[in-house]
Amino acid sequence: MASYLRMLYVKNNQSPTPGSPLQETSPIATVKTLENQSQVQNHSAKDIQAENRDDVLRHSSSDKRQKINFLPASSGKQREDLDSKKVLKIDSLLRKSTLEHKIATFGDIVYQTCLDTFGAKQHQTKCPPQRSRRQLEMDTLRKQKRKLKKQIRAASSEETNGLLVIWRQLKTRHSALSRAESARKKRSQKRKNQERFIRDPFQFARQFIQQSKSRTLTVDREELETHLKKTYSDLTREIPLEETTGLVWPAAPGIKFDSKPPSLQEVIAVVNKARAKFAPGPNGVPYLLYKRCTNVLKKLHKILRSAWKNIKISKEWMPAEGLYIPKEQDSKGINQFRPISLLNEEGEKFFSIMASRLNT
Known part of the structure; x- marks a missing residue:
């Protein structure tokens, strides 16, 4: 060899x-x-x-080649x-x-x-996901609650009770939508985790063990x-090394390469x-x-x-x-x-x- x-x-x-x-x-x-x-x-x-x-195929070593799609x-x-x-x-x-x-x-x-x-392969920019009707309704309710809070602070004592009733109704509706949206996200995340585990179980388990980098x-x-x-x-690569005593000479290979x-x-x-x-x-x-x-x-x-x-x-x-x-x-x-x-x-x-x- x-x-x-x-x-x-x-x-x-x-x-x-x-x-x-x-x-x-x-x-x-x-x-x-x-x-x-x-x-x-x-x-x-x-x-x-x-x-x-085919010399046109040659590239210099400094060129970073694109990934193929x-x-x-x-x-x-x-x-x-x-x-x-x-x-x-x-x-x-x-x-x-x-x-x-x-x-x-x-x-x-x-x-x-x-x-x-x-x-x-082109770098794909991720588009923001389209918001559902539930999420849009939650945004509307959140804005209405903020607006009512401001009105309650500036309202008289006679108007405060009526505005509080409306605010509580909006809060109840917003809480119900929030619980439904949270349950949907958990189901979606569970489905994605199952798909990732089936696709590559070792990579899925590694994320819980390895430290993030x-x-x-x-x-x-x-x-x-x-x-x-x-x-x-190594600046001293041209200087010969001294002999080291005590080294054991390995046995000759028993199988031909x-x-x-x-x-x-x-x-x-x-x-x-x-x-x-x-x-x-x-x-x-x-x-x-x-x-x-x-x-x-x-x-x-x-x-x-x-x-x-x-x-x-x-x-x-x-x-x-x-x-x-x-x-x-x-x-x-x-x-x-x-x-x-x-x-x-x-x-x-x-x-x-x-x-x-x-x-x-």
Whole structure:
């Protein structure tokens, strides 16, 4: 296993010599490693154009991609049409591409196809609920009671008794409507709680156990960058460590590492294990798409197998999008948040399979 990881590191960290084509041109147009290393294929100018025609799909790492407005799980026919459409587009754009180009642009093609088909998810502003006749009548009675209170204060002793009788009648009516409205709200809340419990019992129970957490990080950019530099940098990293006595040398592994390319069943197991709510990585492709589109998942499996055989780690799998999650209630400072990193789903599947094999 150690030799396999060393091969991954050496092969993906070779620096180009000065004046070489790899240094002078763009990464997409100059990759020369083919999907099958044993075959040599000459690419014409037409092939190079085919490789670069989807460069419009590329986004810089600073762009925040919009969330896709996916179809609900009940729309089976439309989902199958989308699955076939994405596979055809992937085949047309990546048919003559190199392995590096396929790995780098696969997620972008899938994202752009879904975005063109469904569009981006729009932020919906909640409209205030329409008030019922009972609620409108309660508002009217409340105004009349306030008005009568003012009249009682300014009225003479002869008029006060009559106004009090009217006020008590309004109060009785308002109290009856208030009790009916309170009972209706309790029934509605009970029905909603039952639906939430049936939909996700663990999430429903978690709200009674976990402490509520705020989600506002009030720090400026300079403070955040200083915190990141202090946390993830080491000024003494170049200084060799002293030998530590008493360390026990671990025993040699008893089982040989399975270095065969990942099977389709392993990829499906990784996808099924992940929650559909997982936030997507920088390329904007969520796990939900691979859960619903099996043909696209099979295409991804072929690319992952080729990457494993040819020992290729894509640079698209390295960047991560950082998010800060609050640790406690009223979290405001940077120390009250914990960072998480969101990687592209394609790379996560690749390394999840490798990690699962190390654990078995």
